[in-house]
Amino acid sequence: MNRGMIGVTPRPTTLADESYLEFITSFRRLAIQQMFPKVAEHGEIRLAQAMESGALEAEDGHVPLTEIQRIFGENPVTPTFQRFVRTQQEMMWRRTRESFLRDADTLMAWMEEAAAKAPERLHIEPGFTPPEYTRREIHCQPGGYTDDPLGGAVYHYGTKVFYEGFNDQDELHAELVERATPPADGKVARVLDIGCSIGQATTLLKDRFPDAEVWGLDVGEPMIRYAHARALDHGKEVHFKQALAEDTGFESDSFDLVLSYIVFHEVPVQKMREILAETYRVLRPGGSFTIYEFPSNDKGQVSASTRFLVDYDSRNNCEPYSPDFVAADFRGIIAEAGFEVADGPGLSNDFLQSIVATKPA
Ligand SMILES: C[S@@+](CC[C@H](N)C(=O)[O-])C[C@H]1O[C@@H](n2cnc3c(N)ncnc32)[C@H](O)[C@@H]1O
DSSP states (O other), rough: OOOOEETTEEEEHHHHHHHHHHHHHHHHIIIIIIHHHHHHHHHHHHHHHHHTTTOOOBBBTTTOHHHHHHHHHHHHHHHHHHHHHHHHHHHHHHHHHHHHHHTTHHHHHHHHHHHHOGGGGGGGOOTOOOOOOGGGGGGGTTTTSSOTTTTHHHHHHHHHHTTTTTTTTTTTHHHHHHHHEEEEOOOSEEEEEEETTTTTHHHHHHHHHHHHHEEEEOOHHHHHHHHHHHHHHHOOOOOOOOOOOTBBBOOOOOOEEEEESSSSSOHHHOOOOOOOHHHHEEEEEEEEEEEEEEOOTTSOOOOOOHHHHHHHHHHHHTTTHHHHHHHHHHHHHHTTTTTTTOOOOOOOOOSSSEEEEOOOO
16 A cells, blocks of 8 residues: 655555545645635724724733634635635545555554664653643644554644645755754754654754754654654654653753744643743753744734634634633743743744744853
């Protein structure tokens, strides 16, 4: 059933699955790239009109979310857009999982062989139990990051659809890694990618810093096992560890550079604080932490259309923690952990923000 690769992404196990998922990709493109900009434009205009006429007033400088929901909801296209977003997500995961399930034995054997071949680079503690908050089915992926043994393969192809075919060669991860900010003294001997999922950035970090010891850390065992097998196939000597980002088990002051890509909006705010404290602990003085994330309210006001979208996704599209993240003073929370905070390198996806947090030397 090995049908080869699309770029560096394994193909689904049948041509019928691949065609179906191609259709879902265009369905997603229609919803996100064609419909949402119209819904956003219409809603922002109506909000501005309501503010101008005095029918609507901001509270503490913010338009109340209930008013955003009401005004955006008056557009007859909005519910269709919302239904499309949810339905494509359900169809995408269902068919992706069905496809890889057909070849489950081969996939499991591939990961087991890799584990046997390079056990010194796969760090899984027997008896580790992911806490409940990490076991939510984020983005509606069946079994989430932690509970489906095929989760790595399913996540890989699911995100290929999610990125609408623009990450088939890991090109998005290549940009994240290329733009990550090294410490001012340039010394990079040990690197950590937190919430690494299937290790796409982790292996590219090894390409950028070939002499460094590179680690990917994630709470999800299926993610880590897939990441490890994939790295081996790619001939990359990197370590993967199943652990909590708030309790990594690494020595203090032991990393020069840490990266995180879209992890913080997927944890509760209290966990975000704990992860930042732990990252501060494991970074050496002068070490540098590059963070790519969702927008948050400290970076100027998040637009009404983003708040509308994030709120919808949270309630109806399995993003339980993101509204609190978006409303948070993210930079303030990073600074409270002891970091010096500066704007990061920016990405071609300008929905995301980037931050560089430095542990004072
Ligand atoms: C959206 S994915 C991150 C994508 C990934 N950074 C990449 O390069 O594509 C979020 C990841 O964070 C992991 N995660 C969530 N909470 C975590 C925690 N407390 N500790 C470690 N990993 C966590 C999840 O298992 C998931 O793989």
